[in-house]
Amino acid sequence: MIELSIAGSVAEIVLNAPGKLNALDEAGLGELEAAYGEAAAAVATGEVRALLLRGEGRAFCAGRDIAGVDGANDDARTYLEGLLTPLLRKMSTFPAPTFAAAQGACLGVGLGLLIATDVVYVADNAKIGSPFGNLGATLDSGGHWLFTERLGAHRTLDLIYSSELMSGADAVAAGLFSRAMPVDGLLDFIRAAAAKAATGPTTAFNASKTLVAQIRDQRLGLWDAVERENEAQVALSKTADYAEGFAAFTDKRKPDFTGK
Structure with missing residues (x-):
């Protein structure tokens, strides 16, 4: 079924x-x-x-x-x-x-x-x-x-x-x-x-998915959540999609994300 x-x-x-x-x-x-x-x-x-x-x-x-x-x-x-x-x-x-x-x-x-x-x-x-x-x-x-x-x-x-x-x-x-x-x-x-x-930056989406689950399940306060966000952003800054997003913004074009 x-x-x-x-x-x-x-x-x-x-x-x-x-x-x-x-x-x-x-x-x-x-x-x-x-x-x-x-x-x-x-x-x-x-x-x-x-x-x-x-x-x-x-x-x-x-x-x-x-x-x-x-x-x-x-x-x-x-x-x-x-x-x-x-x-x-x-x-x-x-x-x-x-x-x-x-x-x-x-x-x-x-x-x-x-x-x-x-x-x-x-x-x-x-x-x-x-x-x-x-x-x-x-x-x-x-x-x-x-x-x-x-x-x-x-x-x-x-x-x-x-x-x-x-x-x-x-x-x-x-x-x-x-x-x-x-x-x-x-x-x-x-x-x-x-x-x-x-077609979006699915690695970044997954980071948000994890953050939302942590905030929900661990009842994070504001600054604990900000700290987790910072950690996620630092990790994402090393991805190909992050580089592509910034390059596309600079070039005034639509980004081509690969989820990597």
Whole structure:
């Protein structure tokens, strides 16, 4: 159900099980991790410089595929800690800019996939929230962190207790994700954004990706963050893209970045 293609320096990974709203079982998580591994290997060779994740059909990902799961004997630890969390970590540290296009249901595991992606554009009709109360379960895949960080504790618990879902437009207005737009234009827009990033200084982009993660996870203060920025800039000053950027500015031309 997971498809990977590479064109124009952009890897595109597709969740292609629209009949079950791209819900992911253990096998699907394994396929998705393998696809990210293959795409990362292509980054190492210079074939890939950006990645796009999307879901086929009317939903991005409705979460875990629980068809046939016996709730009384479910091995949630193996699914979450053994399979899902390693995948989300791999996604969040992917060695190039990553983008996700999300429409329809973006729930549970689907929400986690978005949290682990650098830039998320959602359709106005996206559905985001925590319907887990209907299952006697709790929000997972990093959802508590995202909602508490961006919405605050009260709104987070309101969403959890009510099981109400936010639209994509409301989620962007609340600061959960970057942009919302009509579903008909979403894929073309995000493909263009990924293609543009792939022609940029991707080594510098990766430095920013690391800095943002450090600021988020280590709660860096201003001057600690400035120190990390300085270190990153010194390292980048020794790259070919840095030299090319300055030369292009001086020559009043468009830079030709290679990601090196």
